[in-house]
Amino acid sequence: xxxxxxxxxxxxxxxxxxxxxxxxxxxxxxxxxxxxxxxxxxxxxxxxxxxxxxxxxxxxxxxxxxxxxxxxxxxxxxxxxxxxxxxxxxxxxxxxxxxxxxxxxxxxxxxxxxxxxxxxxxxxxxxxxxxxxxxxxxxxxxxxxxxxxxxxxxxxxxxxxxxxxxxxxxxxxxxxxx
Amino acid sequence: xxxxxxxxxxxxxxxxxxxxxxxxxxxxxxxxxxxxxxxxxxxxxxxxxxxxxxxxxxxxxxxxxxxxxxxxxxxxxxxxxxxxxxxxxxxxxxxxxxxxxxxxxxxxxxxxxxxxxxxxxxxxxxxxxxxxxxxxxxxxxxxxxxxxxxxxxxxxxxxxxxxxxxxxxxxxxxxxxx
DNA sequence: ATCTTATATATGACTAAACATATATAAGAT
DNA sequence: ATCTTATATATGTTTAGTCATATATAAGAT
Numbered sequence: 001x002x003x004x005x006x007x008x009x010x011x012x013x014x015x016x017x018x019x020x021x022x023x024x025x026x027x028x029x030x031x032x033x034x035x036x037x038x039x040x041x042x043x044x045x046x047x048x049x050x051x052x053x054x055x056x057x058x059x060x061x062x063x064x065x066x067x068x069x070x071x072x073x074x075x076x077x078x079x080x081x082x083x084x085x086x087x088x089x090x091x092x093x094x095x096x097x098x099x100x101x102x103x104x105x106x107x108x109x110x111x112x113x114x115x116x117x118x119x120x121x122x123x124x125x126x127x128x129x130x131x132x133x134x135x136x137x138x139x140x141x142x143x144x145x146x147x148x149x150x151x152x153x154x155x156x157x158x159x160x161x162x163x164x165x166x167x168x169x170x171x172x173x174x175x176x177x178x
Numbered sequence: 179x180x181x182x183x184x185x186x187x188x189x190x191x192x193x194x195x196x197x198x199x200x201x202x203x204x205x206x207x208x209x210x211x212x213x214x215x216x217x218x219x220x221x222x223x224x225x226x227x228x229x230x231x232x233x234x235x236x237x238x239x240x241x242x243x244x245x246x247x248x249x250x251x252x253x254x255x256x257x258x259x260x261x262x263x264x265x266x267x268x269x270x271x272x273x274x275x276x277x278x279x280x281x282x283x284x285x286x287x288x289x290x291x292x293x294x295x296x297x298x299x300x301x302x303x304x305x306x307x308x309x310x311x312x313x314x315x316x317x318x319x320x321x322x323x324x325x326x327x328x329x330x331x332x333x334x335x336x337x338x339x340x341x342x343x344x345x346x347x348x349x350x351x352x353x354x355x356x
Numbered sequence: 357a358t359c360t361t362a363t364a365t366a367t368g369a370c371t372a373a374a375c376a377t378a379t380a381t382a383a384g385a386t
Numbered sequence: 387a388t389c390t391t392a393t394a395t396a397t398g399t400t401t402a403g404t405c406a407t408a409t410a411t412a413a414g415a416t
Binding site for chain 4: 357358359360361362363364365366367368369370371372373374375376377378379380381382383384385386
Binding site: 017018019023038039042043046061063064065066067068092094 | 363365367
């Protein structure tokens with residue numbers, strides 16, 4: 001499961017709590033290719049602990065709730081390495097908007113243009129979010145090997161969103177000519 | 179749920195069995211934006227029948243198993259129309275390959291190039307599959323209103339795959355220069 | 357004074373989807 | 387002769403993911 005491996009990958013860099021994984025990793029740096037619910041993160045951490053891939057230690061705090069800090073084990077590191085070399089399947093595609101568009105012929109052109117424009121707006125918003133992610137570009141002097149691959153995943157998101165926006169604009173132009 | 183509405187949408191054109199929906203719709207004309215398991219199609223048909231959106235009649239066959247032919251009801255048609263005007267959420271993105279690439283820095287460049295090339299091959303294959311889908315292009319004299327919107331959903335798949343392939347080629351070139 | 361936000365973990369309940377398998381018959385291939 | 391493929395429907399089980407909610411405290415906002 002990719003979620004488990006994403007968590008292991010993040011814990012390889014530094015020990016973290018479930019809360020930090022959620023707020024600092026899944027809501028930020030990897031949100032553009034993997035989204036995860038808080039409940040699922042905690043339950044996956046439990047499962048990883050059972051499997052011996054992570055271990056936790058309780059950090060008592062006085063003014064705030066106690067933290068359960070997870071660190072990766074040697075077995076966990078080995079598991080990440082093994083998994084990195086496995087072939088990943090293409091993601092299953094399920095696009096609610098395309099289901100709508102497929103059957104859109106029975107609507108008025110004005111209604112179709114409205115739905116295309118709403119979708120365009122959402123993707124422009126998404127693109128803006130990706131652009132705001134602070135990752136050095138490939139030619140930046142601060143670029144490291146690690147950040148290079150993180151940047152590549154961001155480039156994937158950027159180019160996908162751009163392609164989607166171009167396609168939506170073409171669709172709108174096409175319907176306006178109908 | 180989009181699956182239920184995709185089924186209703188297909189049944190609007192003609193009554194069909196679960197088997198036909200699977201083999202002639204979900205494996206063919208809409209496979210590029212919605213994939214569905216046989217078990218899920220049958221169970222969704224049951225649910226749609228309970229809700230009164232479809233009804234079935236048993237067609238007895240002698241040399242083959244009996245068919246259960248589903249047709250859409252007036253309530254089902256109304257439901258499709260209502261749903262066509264609802265705003266669809268952007269699909270949640272979960273790309274196993276990007277999780278790998280994000281953490282790929284710890285592999286050798288040759289290993290990384292191999293995984294990028296494997297992924298490229300898979301997407302080129304996917305693009306070829308999309309190109310083989312027999313839908314008239316926008317300027318084709320046989321183009322109808324209905325097919326125009328089906329063609330648009332295919333164009334979305336084609337441009338997405340192309341963007342993905344371009345991105346993968348850039349990544350490979352980049353790693354080769356590292 | 358009261359409400360919201362941030363910090364932090366946990367569980368119950370549910371839905372969507374995936375995977376396996378059962379049943380039944382005929383045609384065609386090895 | 388035996389195996390596979392096509393036709394056709396159905397169910398059991400499991401996994402992944404979502405949504406709601408519980409608990410607890412402090413800081414900051416209205």
